[in-house]
Amino acid sequence: MNTGKDAIYSQPQQVGAFTFDQNVAEVFPDMIQRSVPGYSTIVDAIGQLCGRHAKDNSRIYDLGCSLGAVSLAASKYVQAQNSQIIAIDNSEAMAKRCELHVQAFKSTTPIKVICDDLQNVEIKNASCVVMNFTLQFIPPEQRKAIIEKIYAGLDQGGILILSEKLKHDTEQGNELLIDLHHEFKRRNGYSDLEISQKRTALEDVMRTDTFEQHQSRLTSAGFIDVIRWFTCFNFASMVAIKG
Template sequence: MNQKDAIYSQPKTKVNDFCFDEAVAQVFPDMIQRSVPGYSTIIDNIGLIAQRYAQTNTNLYDLGCSLGAASLAMRRSVKQQNCQIIAVDNSQAMVEKCQLHLNAFKSDIPVNVICDDILDTKIENASVVVLNFTMQFIPPAHRASLIKKIYDGMKPGGVLILSEKIRHENELANELVIDLHHEFKRNNGYSELEISQKRSAIENVMLIDSVQEHQTRLAKTGFKNFVMWFCCFNFTSMLVTK
């Protein structure tokens, strides 16, 4: 049974930087559903997109897999033969629970769950790569090289699915979607204290780009056919192909 997220429900003398530790792993399903609008829709459609683009005898990567929701969606949907899912996260707590979740679903598609820094993970023979709310936690100086590594390790016709919290270039628009997101969290039971302390916790570790910055980086690498297929407030999911 999923635990309720109450990590920031009590006043803290010092709000430490957010990290994916054991406490977060315990409440992550509740946290993500109450914090990210459309998360279930994104996960379901990652499965459908992977079903469309997966190629026989290739690897499907879930980079920054957390508890494995995207991996599970791909495992349920992909029908191509001899595919393997490689799920990677640098949090041992997340990896352990991810493995348990994936073990509970029987499938012909094997999943290799790895505890590693995705900046060090080798990408090869890939037809699908998923970065589901992962890039925003990568240091900005390393984002272009990560995208280049993914591109170089991808088969022609492969797809990269990139979900991110985004920053709008227009300041008024940015303030509007932030306010709407906070209202979304209030409607899901988070208090003003929780919203404030969580915002303080992530401000130094979640460094977000605009859609234009993502699109420019992807295009410079060689990716094409940019599609923003989901957007709600300041959350989006995009795809590009090689």
């Protein structure tokens, strides 16, 4: 599908809170590739992880699916019989474009797209649940309950794949990682104005945790192991296993 170049913050403006609206949906593939280091690697590996762990007659949930990159990657690798991918996003603009992508892809594994808040959706009979840069946009006080809900809906041996922008536990380390990330964005064509305005837009919307906070929350929910398999600057992806 045709997608545009991200120029949302290229002009001086009164910056409001970041939202996944129609403007973002139209440029999201460009935005995410130029903003998140290793994004293509992360998505493809998530597809592989889903392929390894999907069981016959089970569900794979893509929570906060945006335009469906993870769902489509999973469908490429999943060989389990009678399995289904359920893609959920609370942004109508994102969900509509995701549906178009799914229809164009013609996946052999059925993908059902739902526009709803993930907290309203029951998780059940799941072999894999994915939150690819989703939890960071959920209010911190709600995260524990969401992780516990996912754990309860996973089958034994099921996995939760969680990708997040992380906060380092020292101010010095955190500033270093932020600086490296900003330089990554500059090298991908973003101006200092765009970087600054985007940071302002995200300030009260995306609240990051340290890896240790994620690990503690996951193990408290009952996961027996948490493996951080990808890290670049302040971005990481981890797999939590239900015993």
